[in-house]
Structures are given as structure tokens and as C-alpha cells.
Amino acid sequence: MIALTIAGSDSGGGAGIQADLKTFQELGVFGTTAITSLTAQNTLGVHGIFEVTTEFLKQQIDAVLSDFNVQAIKTGMLFSAELIEVIAGVMKMQSIPLVVDPVMIAKGGESLLKEEAVATLKTKLLPLTTICTPNIPEAEVLTGMTIHDEQDVEQAAKKILEFGVKYVVMKGGHLHGEFSIDTVYWKDGYFFMKTPRVQTKDTHGTGCTFSAAITAHLAKGLSIEEAIIEAKKFIHLAISTPLSIGNGHGPTNHFAYKRAGGQCEVAVHEA
Template identity: 60%
Template structure:
């Protein structure tokens, strides 16, 4: 059994964070473990409270898991503070598995999930350890310091992230104005490709970033090569959006059951540069 781990915040509404990650791991036949960085009072309408865990307790959770399990791949999500990022980066320097960093900054409802002073710590301490980073456009703008309006801007921003030491970048295009939902991938060996699916007109996209990065983590843990794992993760989240659950009164969650039920329905349009 392949073991995965998520280091992230808890979502009491169940659509994002630790809950979304563990659901995804389970659906993809990996054994999910976790370290919780913060509790949130949250539902589809927004975040009404955040209670961060002490950095030393976040580290204790990570140590407990890594001391007992052979963890093939780890993903990070909401890390909240510079102190948490610093202790994690120091601990993960010796980790030899795959590290997927989802640089969670803003909740769907607009609440901040990363303190401003934590951005510098993420750029200088965590990103150089990352096997792959999965920012959306607003997150990529913050981390790169560049404004992203077009595909060429994504290339420039990705290069900034690669220069920081990140090995591979998935620049998610959900916030773009393109007709297709197109993600741009920049690999460590210099190859590039895009992954596109039809854009879905729905408000039910809560937890999409968490779910995509968790699916990527699980597929890599299963032994898929990184490009193949990225494509399957794209398929996983697309099906979760198409077959949404219509829950809640705001930005509803995606459907973590959909991939196993409908994965033969769609193909990702991949174009190598």
C-alpha cells in the first residue's frame, strides 16, 4: 500500500484542505496520513475563523508519521504562518520522496489563509525543496512578483519560480480568460506542455486546488511518471467539477467520487511546446 501525506489546514465544511486531500487519497487507493496546520470554521459561504496550530505541534505530527510510515509523497496546502513554514522546511530538507507544494493563500470566499510575512518564507525556504508547485494565477503573481495577463506572462512567472529552485511547475489557468481551462506545465528537464479541458460554468469549485494537488500526489505515489500524474490529476478534478454535488449555498465542493465512476468519459487535450 502506497502511503501519502498532507500537511494542511482543516476545512470544517469538508470541501477543501485536509478533508479534501484525504478523500482524494482514499479514492485513488493510497493510504492517507496528515498533519494539521490550522483549524478553520468554514463552509461553502466562507471562512469565519482560523485557529493555527503551534509550529512545534505541526512538526510533532509530521515526525510521528515519518517515524512510522514510508511516505512516498507529501503535499502541503494551507501553511498559514512563516513560523510553520520554517519548521517544516527544516524538517523536509532530509525527505527523499516527492514533495508537492500547493501554495494556498486565499479561500474561495476571499479569506486570507497565508499571513503576508509567510510569503517570503515560502519563497526562500520551502519552494527550493519542492518537486512540483501548483499555483493558480493569483498565487503565481504573489510568488513571482509579476502580473499575469497572458500565456507569455505564465512562462515568465514560471521561470521565476524555477529560478527559486522549484523543479517542476504546474501553472493552473482556472483564473485566466481563455475559453478552455488550460494549465501550463514546466518540467525540470526543460520540456513544456499544456493541459486543457472545456471550462465549466459552475459556482461549485470549492477545494479544486487542494483536490488537484492531492490527486497529483496520489498518482505520483502510485508510481506514475510526473507528466502522466499531472494529466490524470487534471482529469480527476475536471470530472469532480462536471459531476458536482450541489451541496451548500455558496461555492459548493467538487465530487471526489466522480473519477472512479466516470473516468472513461473525458480526455485531456495535451499539447507539447
């Protein structure tokens, strides 16, 4: 099983392609990469960004796809409209499942997607997307809405589906309540997953890790629903057993899922 991550590099190792590769490895999937940007980054924030050229990004993607039988692809930090257009151009020629984590803001508040790139993401890449995994702030940017409650979450999901996305995972980590609830929507239905909310500051790379886990499970042949549920187990265990390293928002624990034998209670409620 082989997966490709198209994302930025996190020198701190908690997010980006580093988190993706760790997740792939823990789930028994061989990881390949195409780097969109280099970041000087740690748990305290992003201190510098170096964007690769569009030509070099395409070279990386073509090199991987021409040699490896890639079963699933994910995107993370894309940074610019020009880089997004390159990826969309390649994906139009593929029939490989695509997971888009619409990375926009780092934990420290730094922008990881240029403002003018949002429109390109919506018009060029989301129509080619199998699963999109926005958190609440990202969903607000994509839809132009303010999201406060479950009704807002549903309305925002429907707007994102209208862009052409097949499945939307609306992550509930930024909402309040005793439980963290992620709701999965598609054209004809939805289900939601509920886990106890974990009080921790060590959440750096959660979105990258969750979407990478979905991608890995798709590469292994799981159905979309199974892949999302297993990925929820992976990220809940990673958050609930922190490594407690770094002086800021520490990384999640990529070792936790395998050490727990994948055992994690995720309450799944079908529509």
C-alpha cells in the same frame, strides 16, 4: 501506497485535509495528515482560524514519518512563516517527492497565508519542492507580476522555477477563454493540458483536490508527467459533475473520477 498531507482542516469538508483524504482514498492511496490550522469554514467562507503550535506540527509530521513508508507529501494551507520553517526543516532530511499547493486566499476572499510568510515560502520551502501548483493570483503574489496572457504565464513560471522548484503547474482557471489550460514547465521544456471550461460556482477545494491527486499518483509510482495528467482528469471530472450542496461556493465531486472509471478527455500538447 501512502501519502502525507500537511495542511489546514476545513470543517465544511470541501477543501484542506478533508479534500486531500477523500482524493487519496478515491485513488487507492492511504492518507496520513499533519494539521497546520483548524478553520471554522463552510461554502460561504472562513469564519475562524486556529493555528497549531510549531512544536505540535513537528510532532505530527515526525509521528507519521517515523512509522509509515510515505511515498509522496503535499502541503496546502501553511498560514505562517514559523510553520513553513518547521516543514522545510523536515523536508531537508527527506528524499520524498514534495507537492506544494501555495494556498493563499480562500474562495470567499479570506487570507490563508500571512503576508510575511510569502518570503519564507519562497526562500525555505520552494527550493525543496518537486511540483508547485499555483493558480494565477498565487503566481502573481509569488513573482510580483501581473499576469494577463500566455506570455505572462511563461515568464511567471520561469521566475518560480528560479526559486528551485523542479516543475511548475500554472493553472489557468482564472484566465478567460473557451478552454481551461494548465501549462507545466520545467527547466528544459513544457507541455500544456486543455479541457473545456466549466461554468459553475462549485469550485471550492479545486486546488487542494488537484494537488492531492498529483500526490496520490506520485505515491503510486507514476511519472511526474503522468501524475499531473491523471490529476487533471480527476479535477475536471470533479468540477464538471458538481454535487450542488451548500449555499455558496460548493465543493467539487470527489466521487466523479472513480464513477467515470477515470475516463476523461484531456488534450495534452507537448512542446
